[in-house]
Amino acid sequence: MSEAVKWERKGAVAVITIDSPPVNALGQAVRAGLKACLEAALADDAVETLVLTGAGKTFSAGADIREFGKPPQGPSLPDVIAAFENASKPVIAAINGTALGGGLELALGCHYRVASPFAQVGLPEVKLGLIPGAGGTVRLPRLTGVQAAVDIIVDGSPLDARKAEAAGIVDRVAEGDVVAAACNLAAEGVGHRRTRDLPLEGDAALFEGVKAAVARKARGLYSPLRCVESIEAASRLPFDEAIANERSLFLDCLNSPQRAGLIHAFFAQREAAKVPGLGPDVKPRPVESVGVIGAGTMGGGIAMCFANAGLPVILIETVAPALDRGLATIRRNYEATAAKGRITPAEVEARMALITGSLDYGDLATVDLVIEAAFESMAVKHEIFGKLDAICKPGAVLATNTSTLSIDEIAAATRRPQDVVGMHFFSPANVMRLLENVRGKETAPDVQATVMDVAKRIGKVGVMVGVCYGFVGNRILHARNREAIALVNEGATPQQVDKVLTGFGFAMGPFATSDLAGLDVGWRIREERRKANDPDVDAPNWLDALAEKGRYGQKTGAGIYLYEKGSRTPIPDAETDALIAAYRAEAGIATRDVPDREILERCMFMMVNEGARILEEGIASRASDIDAVWLNGYGFPAYRGGPMFWGEQQGLGTVVAGIDAFHARLGTPQWQAAGLLRKLADEGKGFSG
C-alpha cells in the first residue's frame, strides 16, 4: 500500500485516506496512491461503497505546486478524478477540512460530498495565475449554475461548509465526525450520481457581460478571463471536449510568466516565516496582552489588529482629548466594517471591549508586548523607552513602530536591549498585510521569534529585516522615488511616470502614492535631516515647494495632483507643472522627452540594485524576503513575483548592463551597480543560485 494514501474496510465501506502532510497535496505519489487504492477497493467484493477523506485538518490543498514547471509524471490528476467518477461503486467524499483547487476537483468527481462544519472549499487557482485544470470549470457549474461558478472561480476565495451546501457543492454538512456521516450516508444506500452527467446550459449574453466585467477588474492578470472562457466552453461543448479544452487553457496559463511570478510570491511569503538562525528550538515568548503607545492613525490601527485577533490591548495617550479621538476613530472604523456586513454589531462591541484607553504608563506594567507608535523623533522614542524600561515586567517585548529610526539607538535607552525590536506596520495598519519586523544588534532570538509568531497570529506576513535607514521596504521605495523625481526633473510629467508604473501593474504610481501618504511626512523628515546637515538628503525641490504651500496630498485636496471633494482620483494640475518648471529653470535643467521605456527601466533597475545592496549588507536574508515585503506592503503586482524575481526574469546580466548604461550617462553614485549584482550576473546566476 502507498505511504501517501491508505485504505481500510469498515463493514461494506472502503475508507480511502490521503495522508501526505502537511496539506495532502496531490503530488505524483498521492495520485498513484489514489489510483491504486481505488482499484484495490473496487476489486474487493465485500466493499459496496467508497469514502474518500484526508488525514489531519486538510482534505487536500490541491495540486502539488512544487511540481509546476517540472516534467509531468503520470497518472495525471484529471485521469485519477475520471477514475473515481467512473468507478463501478458509489464514492462519497468526506471533506474533513480544507479542499482547495485539485482537492475540491477530486471531491467534485466523487458521487456525493459530505463536509465537516469546519471545511473550507474553493478553487483558488486564479490566484496562482492558473485556471482549475482538473475539471473544476466543467463540473462546478453543473452543481452551482454558471453565475455562481464564475463568481467562485474568478474570485478564488474559499466558501465555508454551510455556504458550500447552499451553493449545491456539498450535499450535507456533518454534525459530528465527517467520515462517520459519510458511512451513514453509504448505509442509506446511495446510487451513482456522476457530476459529468448533470446538464449545463449557459447563455451567451450572460458571458458577454461577465467577460467585460472580469476584464475590467483583472488589472493585467491573464488567468481570470481564461477561467470564464473555460466555463463558457463547458456550457457549449460535450463534457469530454470541455475537459480537453480546460486542460489546454490550464497548460497555457501554467506556461505563462505570470504563473511563475505568482507561485514565487506564494513561496516567498511562506519562506519569510522561516528566519535563518532561528531554529525550531527558539520558542516565542507568550503574548496574551498588548500595550500600544499612541492613539493616532498608526497606533489605533495596530490596536485594532490585536483586538481583531482576540487579544486585550491597553491604548496609551498623553492627553484625554487625543485618547478620546483615537478611540472614537477605532469605533467608527469598526462600525463602517459592520455597515458593510463584514462583522456583526455584537463583534464591534466585543472588539471595542478589548481595547482599554489609558493616560497612565503604569497600566503597561503587566503586558507581554508593548508597541510604541508615537511621533517619529529619537528624543521622543528615548523618553518613552526609558519609561517602559522602568515600568514593564521583565521579559516583556518592547517594540517600536518606527519606519526610519535605528532600533539599536532606541534600545540604548533601556537596560534591556535584548528585549527591544522593531515592528513596522504599514498604513492602514489594520488592513495592510505586511509587518516588517526589525532585529537590532542585540535583539534576543526568542524576541525575534515572538514578533514573527505575533505576525502570524494577527494575520500578517511577517518579514524579518535588519537595521538601516528605511529598512527594506522604505529604503527601496526611497531609491525608486528619487529616480521618479529625477525623471520628472529631466522632462517627464508625474502623470507619465505614474502611468508607466500602473501599466506595469502597480496598484498606484509613485506620485499618486505620495499624495495618499501625505507630502508633509517626507517633507518634515527631509527638513529635520537638512537641519542636522545630513549629507545624504537632497536639496529642496518642487515637492518641498508643494508641501510648503500646504499641498499635502489627498488629505488637503491638493498635492502633486488635485482631488475633488470626496474623490481619490488624481487630476493633473497646472500649479504643480509651474512649480516643476520653476525648479528646472532654477537648477538649469534642459528638459527632454523621456521615453516610457526609460521610465520603467530606471525605476525598476534602481529597485533591483538597491535590493541587491540590501542583500549584500545582510539587511534582508533572502531576495525572496525583499519580494515578500514589496508584494505585501507596496502594491507590487503579484504576478510579477516581486522586484528581485522580476530582475531575475529579465536576466541579471541585462539588469547590470542597463545599470551600467545609466551610470555612464547620469554619473550619479546610486547608479553604481551593487557588487553582489555584478558578481551574480558575471557568474550567470540568479539571486537564488
Ligand code: 3HC
Ligand atoms: N502544493 C505544495 N505545497 C503546498 C501546497 C500545495 N498546493 N499548499 C500548501 N503547501 C505547503 C506550503 O508551502 C507550506 O510548506 P512549508 O511548511 O514548507 O512552508 C505548507 O504546505 C503549509 O502551508 P501554509 O503555511 O500555507 O499553511 P496554512 O495552514 O496557513 O494554509 C492552505 C494551508 C490553506 C492549504 C494554504 O497552504 C493554501 O492556500 N495552499 C494553496 C492552495 C492552492 O492554491 N491550491 C491550488 C493548487 S493549483 C491546483 O490545484 C491546480 C489544479 O486545478 C489542477
